[in-house]
Amino acid sequence: MDQSQNLLAKQSKDVEFQDVYYTVKERKNFWRVSGERRILNGVSGSFRNGQLSAIMGPSGAGKSSLLNAISGFRRDGVTGNIKMKRDNACYITQDDHHQTLLTVEELMNLACDLKLKNRHKKAEIMTDILENLHLNHRRNVTAEKLSGGERKRLSIALELVDNPNIFFLDEPTSGLDEVTAAQCIRMLQAMAQEGRTIVCTIHQPSATIYNYFDSIYVLAKGQCVYQGSPRATIPFLRLAQLDCPRHYSPSDYIIELVDAEDGHLVPALSDLTENGKLIYVASQSDQLAPQQAVTTMFLEQQKRPFLPAFFAGSAASTDGTLIGGTSALLEQVKAFSKRLHTDRRDISGLRQFIVLMRVMLLRITRARLALTIQLFHHLLCGLFFGLIFFQLGNQGGRMFDHLKFCIGAVLMIVYTQVMVPILSYPAEVKVVKKETFNRWYTLTPYYMALTVSRLPLQVLLNITFMAVTYWMSGLPQQFWRFGIFVAVGLMISLVAEGMGLAIGATFSITNGSVVGPMIIAPLMGLAVYGFDFAPQISGGMQLLMKFSYVRVGVVSLVLAVFGFQREELDCDAIYCHFSDPRVLLKFLDVEKVSMLHQFGLLAMLMLFFRVMMYISLRKRCSA
Numbered sequence: 001m002d003q004s005q006n007l008l009a010k011q012s013k014d015v016e017f018q019d020v021y022y023t024v025k026e027r028k029n030f031w032r033v034s035g036e037r038r039i040l041n042g043v044s045g046s047f048r049n050g051q052l053s054a055i056m057g058p059s060g061a062g063k064s065s066l067l068n069a070i071s072g073f074r075r076d077g078v079t080g081n082i083k084m085k086r087d088n089a090c091y092i093t094q095d096d097h098h099q100t101l102l103t104v105e106e107l108m109n110l111a112c113d114l115k116l117k118n119r120h121k122k123a124e125i126m127t128d129i130l131e132n133l134h135l136n137h138r139r140n141v142t143a144e145k146l147s148g149g150e151r152k153r154l155s156i157a158l159e160l161v162d163n164p165n166i167f168f169l170d171e172p173t174s175g176l177d178e179v180t181a182a183q184c185i186r187m188l189q190a191m192a193q194e195g196r197t198i199v200c201t202i203h204q205p206s207a208t209i210y211n212y213f214d215s216i217y218v219l220a221k222g223q224c225v226y227q228g229s230p231r232a233t234i235p236f237l238r239l240a241q242l243d244c245p246r247h248y249s250p251s252d253y254i255i256e257l258v259d260a261e262d263g264h265l266v267p268a269l270s271d272l273t274e275n276g277k278l279i280y281v282a283s284q285s286d287q288l289a290p291q292q293a294v295t296t297m298f299l300e301q302q303k304r305p306f307l308p309a310f311f312a313g314s315a316a317s318t319d320g321t322l323i324g325g326t327s328a329l330l331e332q333v334k335a336f337s338k339r340l341h342t343d344r345r346d347i348s349g350l351r352q353f354i355v356l357m358r359v360m361l362l363r364i365t366r367a368r369l370a371l372t373i374q375l376f377h378h379l380l381c382g383l384f385f386g387l388i389f390f391q392l393g394n395q396g397g398r399m400f401d402h403l404k405f406c407i408g409a410v411l412m413i414v415y416t417q418v419m420v421p422i423l424s425y426p427a428e429v430k431v432v433k434k435e436t437f438n439r440w441y442t443l444t445p446y447y448m449a450l451t452v453s454r455l456p457l458q459v460l461l462n463i464t465f466m467a468v469t470y471w472m473s474g475l476p477q478q479f480w481r482f483g484i485f486v487a488v489g490l491m492i493s494l495v496a497e498g499m500g501l502a503i504g505a506t507f508s509i510t511n512g513s514v515v516g517p518m519i520i521a522p523l524m525g526l527a528v529y530g531f532d533f534a535p536q537i538s539g540g541m542q543l544l545m546k547f548s549y550v551r552v553g554v555v556s557l558v559l560a561v562f563g564f565q566r567e568e569l570d571c572d573a574i575y576c577h578f579s580d581p582r583v584l585l586k587f588l589d590v591e592k593v594s595m596l597h598q599f600g601l602l603a604m605l606m607l608f609f610r611v612m613m614y615i616s617l618r619k620r621c622s623a
């Protein structure tokens with residue numbers, strides 16, 4: 001490969017952006033947008049291949065927003081020109097969203113199964129990565145028990161499986177002590193030297209860590225106030241008549257300057273960098289040499305001969321003097337990086353589905369405490385119901401108790417199945433967003449695996465609750481009737497779970513736990529409306545009631561208990577009006593309703609919520 005070919009290959013791994021704006025809508029309340037707020041103000045810049053670049057700035061400057069915008073992790077509200085090869089990039093979030101119940105080895109297995117076509121090399125690649133990131137001894141530890149630094153290394157290890165060229169990391173050193181943070185940055189430096197483009201945000205690095213970077217991009221109030229090599233920071237500030245005091249770290253100094261309350265220096269410094277269009281590099285004579293930062297992306301092919309001069313200039317900032325020696329860790333990372341030539345090709349949807357199913361089932365069984373609590377909850381609720389309605393199931397004089405039994409059972413299922421995903425699913429959405437963004441899998445196989453993998457648990461929990469309730473309340477000893485009773489419970493729980501997932505995929509835990517009950521309340525109202533004057537209910541209301549799956553569930557349960565030519569109930573008094581089940585069905589105006597029709601309605605409502613969930617998830621993952 002001659003020099004110009006080399007440069008073009010490197011260039012395809014660069015990240016360049018021009019006039020990027022990021023605007024968010026500000027809301028007065030849930031319904032009203034009160035205005036817009038501009039977070040990024042037309043910034044430009046470039047991050048070169050083979051370099052470790054830092055986006056720095058005071059808190060709230062827009063560092064994460066810039067990282068999200070240029071990586072494509074956030075798209076809504078972002079405008080401007082961004083050049084970056086998406087299929088070669090990965091994003092590592094600040095909070096290291098992992099499947100916390102899986103061990104390091106299981107997570108690596110998952111990443112390999114989803115990313116590598118040729119699985120023969122899986123064990124070798126896994127060991128290589130884990131050894132080199134010093135995680136091999138933690139193979140059997142679950143992600144939730146890892147330390148902050150180990151978790152960060154695990155995030156990197158998982159992405160290294162398919163050897164991407166561009167890494168975006170949001171605050172990789174947050175929560176780490178100085179030594180661990182320095183180790184982490186040196187590891188990233190070694191990865192960059194292996195031919196990757198590494199861009200990370202960092203709040204205020206120490207002087208040592210500052211000098212590990214090849215390139216620094218400082219943001220303040222959504223504008224670029226410096227871009228260039230760390231060595232060039234002090235000479236750059238001199239251009240604006242700002243003298244960094246002796247023994248003061250340039251990173252501390254520049255942040256303090258731009259973090260002043262009135263921010264009066266921000267426009268002047270931003271002008272000096274042309275809001276990121278200029279990059280400053282220090283030459284050997286310590287004279288500043290401003291270069292054009294955004295040069296390649298929008299130039300026509302024929303203008304490219306300018307490139308070599310540009311790279312020659314920026315290469316000066318990556319010389320060894322800034323790095324300060326190479327540790328054994330750097331050498332190791334470099335060596336193993338060379339061996340990582342993975343053959344990532346498209347993995348079929350079916351294989352993604354199978355791998356994800358396996359992992360989801362493993363996760364369900366791994367969450368033993370949650371599983372035990374759920375089982376006990378269903379068993380105890382069953383016993384509680386059984387005791388309240390003990391042997392009342394065949395009493396012809398207790399019509400209201402029969403109705404309370406059906407309504408109570410449906411409400412117990414609905415509340416349990418709606419609230420669990422509302423409280424647990426929002427955390428998973430973050431993992432899904434990260435993993436789909438990093439091309440572990442696509443949304444459809446994930447969604448299918450999620451739906452199918454939860455079925456066995458649903459069946460088990462429902463059978464537990466329904467069986468105890470059915471037999472204790474003294475309903476007819478007919479196995480087929482019991483089967484229908486359980487099937488109704490299962491259908492209701494699947495609809496309720498779908499609704500919980502749709503809410504969990506759309507809202508945060510705080511908002512979801514308000515929205516969930518808010519939606520259930522009117523559905524409950526519709527469920528119990530007009531039981532004592534059912535035949536007089538208007539047509540419009542009847543239609544509305546069909547949308548309440550709680551109502552549909554109650555009617556289905558009533559049919560399961562009293563329909564299908566059930567024999568007359570016992571009567572202790574002289575006369576029991578409802579001892580003939582047909583009288584009760586007629587009173588409730590459901591004597592002509594077919595069970596099949598009810599199942600059809602429940603299936604449609606289930607489909608509706610599950611489609612809503614899918615749409616919401618897709619929107620969240622692509623926002």
Ligand SMILES: Nc1ncnc2c1ncn2[C@@H]1O[C@H](COP(=O)(O)OP(=O)(O)OP(=O)(O)O)[C@@H](O)[C@H]1O
Binds near residue numbers: 058061066
């Ligand atoms: N979706 C959003 N809606 C409203 N405001 C937002 C949104 N995203 C970011 N902001 C605001 O934009 C500003 C910049 O946020 P950002 O997270 O990018 O800052 P940062 O420099 O990374 O800060 P920190 O170092 O504290 O993490 C903050 O004031 C933040 O509140």
